[in-house]
């Protein structure tokens with residue numbers, strides 16, 4: 001989770017939301033962007049350079065609270081380029097939404113495996129030829145806490161995500177899709193945070209009369 005210290009318009013061109021790590025992260029993404037045709041040939045090189053953020057999450061089991069209790073994570077697409085998720089094989093909670101809007105309840109049915117999500121940065125890069133996975137985490141009522149470890153491979157916060165050239169015969173098959181993302185990765189990530197962590201967001205940010213989202217004074 002990140003909390004930019006400036007308001008969103010000022011933050012547009014800064015590197016300071018996530019620190020110097022971003023510079024390394026950007027190298028990784030740049031490898032994809034400069035040479036999209038090379039993606040298949042050197043994915044590991046690019047991914048290794050773009051490793052940015054790992055978090056270990058412990059979701060307390062709350063059997064007296066509804067499934068949609070705020071301790072989980074609301075419906076969202078990861079803002080990342082790619083996410084690799086290690087999660088508890090026994091305690092569920094992760095749900096994935098299908099294209100027709102249904103929630104798949106148990107999506108980690110293979111023990112000892114990782115879940116790989118493509119994120120919004122990837123979706124934008126390839127013009128929705130692949131769609132980022134909408135998912136959420138429900139409160140679990142099993143009596144056991146749930147541990148998960150997502151690793152997010154992110155572009156730099158001020159990286160501008162281009163579209164790679166996709167042949168027309170492929171683009172013609174892509175259903176019309178609304179791209180939620182701003183071209184600047186950090187702006188998209190900020191908006192994504194507002195969608196997925198609504199209560200946290202409201203605690204730290206407010207929309208002013210001028211319509212600009214600003215960090216609350218504490």
Ligand SMILES: O=C(O)CCC(=O)C(=O)O
Pocket residue numbers: 057073078085087094135136137148149150
């Ligand atoms: O805890 C999980 O299993 C995934 C959390 C998640 O979706 C996220 O942090 O983006």
Ligand SMILES: [Fe+2]
Pocket residue numbers: 076077078135
């Ligand atoms: Fe996620």
